[in-house]
Amino acid sequence: MSIAPKPKDLLQQIQAFDTFSEIPPEALQWMIDASEYHLYKKGEALFRPGDAVDHMQIIVSGQYVIRATRGGQSLELGVFETGYITGVLPFSRMTHTQAEGIALQPTYTLELHRQHFTEMVNRSYALTQALVARMSDRVRDFTSQRFQTEKLMALGKLSAGLAHELNNPASAMVRNAQELYQKVHSTPEKFKAIMTMGITPGQTDQINTILFGKIQEAPSLSLSLMEREERLDDMLDWLEDHGVEGAEDIAETFADFGMTVEELSRVEKIVGEQPLPSILWWLESTLSLERLVEEINEASNRISSLVRSIKDYSHMDRGLALEPVDIHEGLKSTLTMLRHQLKGKQIELVQDFCQSAPAVQGFAGELNQIWTNLIVNAVDAMSPGGQLIVRTYPDRQYVCVDIEDNGSGIPEEDQTRIFEPFFTTKPMGEGTGMGLDIVKKIVDRHKGKITLDSKPGRTVFTLCFPTA
Numbered sequence: 435m436s437i438a439p440k441p442k443d444l445l446q447q448i449q450a451f452d453t454f455s456e457i458p459p460e461a462l463q464w465m466i467d468a469s470e471y472h473l474y475k476k477g478e479a480l481f482r483p484g485d486a487v488d489h490m491q492i493i494v495s496g497q498y499v500i501r502a503t504r505g506g507q508s509l510e511l512g513v514f515e516t517g518y519i520t521g522v523l524p525f526s527r528m529t530h531t532q533a534e535g536i537a538l539q540p541t542y543t544l545e546l547h548r549q550h551f552t553e554m555v556n557r558s559y560a561l562t563q564a565l566v567a568r569m570s571d572r573v574r575d576f577t578s579q580r581f582q583t584e585k586l587m588a589l590g591k592l593s594a595g596l597a598h599e600l601n602n603p604a605s606a607m608v609r610n611a612q613e614l615y616q617k618v619h620s621t622p623e624k625f626k627a628i629m630t631m632g633i634t635p636g637q638t639d640q641i642n643t644i645l646f647g648k649i650q651e652a653p654s655l656s657l658s659l660m661e662r663e664e665r666l667d668d669m670l671d672w673l674e675d676h677g678v679e680g681a682e683d684i685a686e687t688f689a690d691f692g693m694t695v696e697e698l699s700r701v702e703k704i705v706g707e708q709p710l711p712s713i714l715w716w717l718e719s720t721l722s723l724e725r726l727v728e729e730i731n732e733a734s735n736r737i738s739s740l741v742r743s744i745k746d747y748s749h750m751d752r753g754l755a756l757e758p759v760d761i762h763e764g765l766k767s768t769l770t771m772l773r774h775q776l777k778g779k780q781i782e783l784v785q786d787f788c789q790s791a792p793a794v795q796g797f798a799g800e801l802n803q804i805w806t807n808l809i810v811n812a813v814d815a816m817s818p819g820g821q822l823i824v825r826t827y828p829d830r831q832y833v834c835v836d837i838e839d840n841g842s843g844i845p846e847e848d849q850t851r852i853f854e855p856f857f858t859t860k861p862m863g864e865g866t867g868m869g870l871d872i873v874k875k876i877v878d879r880h881k882g883k884i885t886l887d888s889k890p891g892r893t894v895f896t897l898c899f900p901t902a
Contacts, residue, residue, distance in 0.1 A: 435480075438473040438542065440466065447494055448544070451517040453568050454561075461558035468553075469546040474498070480535035480543070481521075487528050489545040490565070491521040496541025502533035513538065523569040524551045524562050607733045614726045617719060633705055633713075640704045645717055648691040649724055655692045668695045676702070678711045684718045691721050758793035758902040759801060761833060765824060768805040775810070779818045786825040791833045794899040796880045801899075804873050808837045808895050811870075815841030815893065832883075832898040843890040852886070 441447070448454050448462050471494075474480055480491065480498055493516055500511040511533060514520065520535070522528050555562050633641075657665070666689045673681035688698075698714075705713050769776075769783065776783055794801075812822055816839050825836040844852060853874040877884045882899040 435478060436473050438471050440471045444471070444494070444544070448492070451492075453517075453519060453564050457561050457564060458558065461561045464557055465546060465554070465561065466544065468550045469544045472543045472545055474537040474541045474543065476537055476539050478537050480537060480541070481531045482534045483532055485531045487522045487531055489521050489547055490519065490523055492544040492546075493518045493520070494542045494544055496543075497538045498535045498541055499538055500533050500535050519565070519568055521545070522548050523565050524554065525566060526569055604733070604737065607730055607737075610726045610730050610733070614723065614730070617722055617726065633709060637704050641701065641713060641717070644697060644701065645720060648693060648721065652691050652724075657692065662689050665689050665692075665694060669693065669698065672698055673714070676707075676710060678714055680715070684714055687718045687721050687725070690725060756795050756797065759796045759798045760793050761791070761801065761826060761835060761899070762787050762789065764798055764802045765805055765826070765835070768802050768809065769824070772806070772809055772813070775813050776822065779813060779816065779820065781813060781816060782819075782821045784821065784823040786823060788827045791826050791828045793902045794833050794880070795902040796899060800876045800879070804876055804897065805835075805837075807870065807873050812837060812839035812841065812893070815839055815843075817841070828901075829898060831901055833901055834896055834898040836894050836896050838892065838894040840891050841893060843893050844886070844888040849886055849888060 444466055445459060445463055448466065449457075449459070454462055469492075474496070481487070483502075493514060495516050497513060497515045499513045501508050502511055503509070514535075551562075666685050669685040669688055670681055672695050673684060678684065701713060701717070702710050765785075765787075769785075775781075809822070809824075813820075816822070821840050823836065823838040825838065827834055827836075852870050854871065874884060877897060877899075880899050882897060884898075885896045887894045887896070
């Protein structure tokens with residue numbers, strides 16, 4: 435940045451800007467005389483995050499881009515050109531910048547130090563009024579932009595978690611489908627061996643009794659790792675002693691279904707020694723197919739459940755009118771959407787729901803925005819291994835929700851400011867300061883109440899909504 439000589443037609447250039455078109459020339463000339471004229475070369479910074487803001491900057495000519503870091507990523511917030519006014523304005527409370535402005539081409543600015551604002555009020559009410567109006571427009575535009583950024587950040591977190599949650603069952607389905615394909619294509623040879631054994635219908639019935647007994651017992655089977663390993667070792671020894679090929683594969687499958695050496699001996703007693711290997715392979719194939727189909731079914735149900743949670747969370751099939759809302763449905767779908775974040779930090783989730791609590795009158799999608807913002811904030815505040823408690827209970831004509839975490843807490847001096855727009859206790863670049871402002875606006879819209887009780891190790895947001 436360098437100080438440049440002011441061009442002779444600078445007054446005419448300033449008068450051409452919409453903000454100053456109705457301002458008397460003498461007031462504009464005073465502003466020009468009290469200001470410095472700067473040149474920023476291409477690539478040079480007009481301001482950087484954390485810089486003190488002491489000047490009003492008018493872009494006389496040129497162009498610059500504003501970038502900010504959010505969640506470790508650089509976001510472009512907009513490109514601003516000739517005629518734009520940035521920096522501090524009269525009656526503004528801005529003290530420091532949170533983003534950087536980089537010149538995209540040689541950019542000339544007229545910069546007025548804030549020490550002249552008091553004199554400006556005395557010299558020209560019209561000029562002061564025009565700049566205050568510009569500040570109001572800037573706050574409105576900035577609020578809208580930050581609101582969209584907050585929504586995109588929340589959507590990004592949900593999308594990442596959802597992608598992770600969907601990837602697990604989808605990968606399981608692909609893996610099991612491939613294994614199922616291999617099993618089915620290896621069946622003909624084993625089927626041929628069984629058909630040539632010549633066992634009687636009575637023997638078949640006895641083998642089927644053992645087979646379907648194992649299938650029925652499988653869902654309730656509960657073996658410790660040590661118990662399973664002991665059974666696996668015993669079966670491996672038994673199968674190898676009986677000369678059964680592929681003993682390890684057979685033993686692994688049988689262990690999953692709780693088979694014992696006693697049951698193997700029973701199978702041998704039913705069919706005899708010669709058909710035994712073929713019968714055991716047939717049992718292994720049938721049990722393996724049963725397991726693969728069950729796992730595919732479980733994975734597909736998991737995907738279906740996630741899709742249903744997305745639908746419940748976003749309420750894509752609902753109208754825009756107030757309606758009775760069961761807050762538990764929204765809390766459950768929101769927790770499903772955020773499960774990846776909880777798992778990522780090994781957060782213990784405690785759900786203490788009063789299922790008899792009545793419905794509230796509201797907008798389900800907006801209530802879910804509340805749960806999302808508060809739960810994400812709670813997770814961010816906790817160290818790995820923390821505890822999140824979500825509690826519901828009736829309180830006279832209200833239904834209340836507590837969202838409690840055992841994180842670091844909110845400093846007492848900040849507790850009166852947390853619902854202010856743009857105020858955040860998170861490090862620069864990690865929060866927009868809009869989340870709790872959005873929460874407060876939605877609570878007010880629902881004629882509800884929100885309170886905070888916070889100290890190190892325990893922070894509780896309590897939200898109460900009128901019953902339907």
